[in-house]
Amino acid sequence: MDARFDLVLERTLDAPTDLVWEAYTKTEHLKQWFAPKPYRITECELDLRPGGIFRIRMVGPDNFDTGHGNAGCVLEVVEGRKLTWTSALGPGYRPAAMGEGCESFPMTAIITFADAGDGKTQYRAVALHRNAKDRDIHEQMGFQDGWGTTATQLEQLAKGLVNA
Amino acid sequence: MDARFDLVLERTLDAPTDLVWEAYTKTEHLKQWFAPKPYRITECELDLRPGGIFRIRMVGPDNFDTGHGNAGCVLEVVEGRKLTWTSALGPGYRPAAMGEGCESFPMTAIITFADAGDGKTQYRAVALHRNAKDRDIHEQMGFQDGWGTTATQLEQLAKGLVNA
Numbered sequence: 001m002d003a004r005f006d007l008v009l010e011r012t013l014d015a016p017t018d019l020v021w022e023a024y025t026k027t028e029h030l031k032q033w034f035a036p037k038p039y040r041i042t043e044c045e046l047d048l049r050p051g052g053i054f055r056i057r058m059v060g061p062d063n064f065d066t067g068h069g070n071a072g073c074v075l076e077v078v079e080g081r082k083l084t085w086t087s088a089l090g091p092g093y094r095p096a097a098m099g100e101g102c103e104s105f106p107m108t109a110i111i112t113f114a115d116a117g118d119g120k121t122q123y124r125a126v127a128l129h130r131n132a133k134d135r136d137i138h139e140q141m142g143f144q145d146g147w148g149t150t151a152t153q154l155e156q157l158a159k160g161l162v163n164a
Numbered sequence: 165m166d167a168r169f170d171l172v173l174e175r176t177l178d179a180p181t182d183l184v185w186e187a188y189t190k191t192e193h194l195k196q197w198f199a200p201k202p203y204r205i206t207e208c209e210l211d212l213r214p215g216g217i218f219r220i221r222m223v224g225p226d227n228f229d230t231g232h233g234n235a236g237c238v239l240e241v242v243e244g245r246k247l248t249w250t251s252a253l254g255p256g257y258r259p260a261a262m263g264e265g266c267e268s269f270p271m272t273a274i275i276t277f278a279d280a281g282d283g284k285t286q287y288r289a290v291a292l293h294r295n296a297k298d299r300d301i302h303e304q305m306g307f308q309d310g311w312g313t314t315a316t317q318l319e320q321l322a323k324g325l326v327n328a
Contacts, residue, residue, distance in 0.1 A: 089272065
């Protein structure tokens with residue numbers, strides 16, 4: 001990553017890596033934590049292979065639709081360790097038609113999961129942007145708060161899978 | 165592919181698949197055929213792995229620089245069979261800063277190579293675009309002529325590798 005262009009969130013999550021991975025990659029779990037509450041996910045598709053679809057529709061309070069309904073593309077899958085996806089491409093690697101809704105810049109997310117011992121997971125989410133302007137817009141949209149809140153929601157959900 | 169958005173060139177090349185692959189993926193060969201003459205490649209980088217760089221600088225007659233110097237990204241590599249790359253992303257999957265030079269739209273190229281028997285190769289190049297407008301622009305720029313000319317140049321180079 002490049003600090004001029006990119007944003008990063010790192011957290012140690014109090015849940016084991018396999019459950020955090022499961023919470024991230026199964027859509028029935030993902031839709032429960034991926035939006036910072038009171039936003040919620042109303043539609044979610046994830047085809048966990050390079051070239052597969054990753055699509056989320058996020059709706060806010062009073063049913064405000066964020067427009068995050070564009071289909072993105074999975075780029076890398078390392079089981080239990082790494083998931084990379086982008087909104088610059090759609091499924092099958094077709095360049096994405098951007099500009100609908102509030103997502104006015106393309107982004108690539110590189111999410112890594114590492115065993116931190118004691119049943120904990122080192123979680124790292126990097127957002128890659130085209131340039132410093134997009135980075136700054138994303139930061140001002142509340143990247144740290146938003147992605148931080150969802151990391152906590154991910155942790156809670158993954159912990160709950162222990163006894164499921 | 166989707167005929168509304170995409171363009172395709174198919175050719176049977178008179179050279180075996182392994183040599184066509186070699187001619188496509190080794191930069192010392194690639195730079196000799198990838199530009200339709202009298203255009204020529206003055207710079208070429210190809211890191212043959214998902215996330216790797218694919219960058220070409222193409223210069224025309226009278227040293228007219230086409231501006232095709234933006235770094236693209238390799239997406240899929242199936243040795244001897246398939247190479248997918250995009251200009252929508254740069255190396256390491258960073259969304260590309262488009263708009264420099266004449267390449268005003270992002271594109272993904274899916275190139276496949278199949279054994280056609282008798283030492284020949286079925287060559288298929290699909291260009292995926294965001295929408296019908298980009299497809300039409302690309303077609304009017306001379307996609308069939310340009311990619312057809314380079315396919316012939318690729319064939320000639322690959323044939324020449326037989327006795328090399």
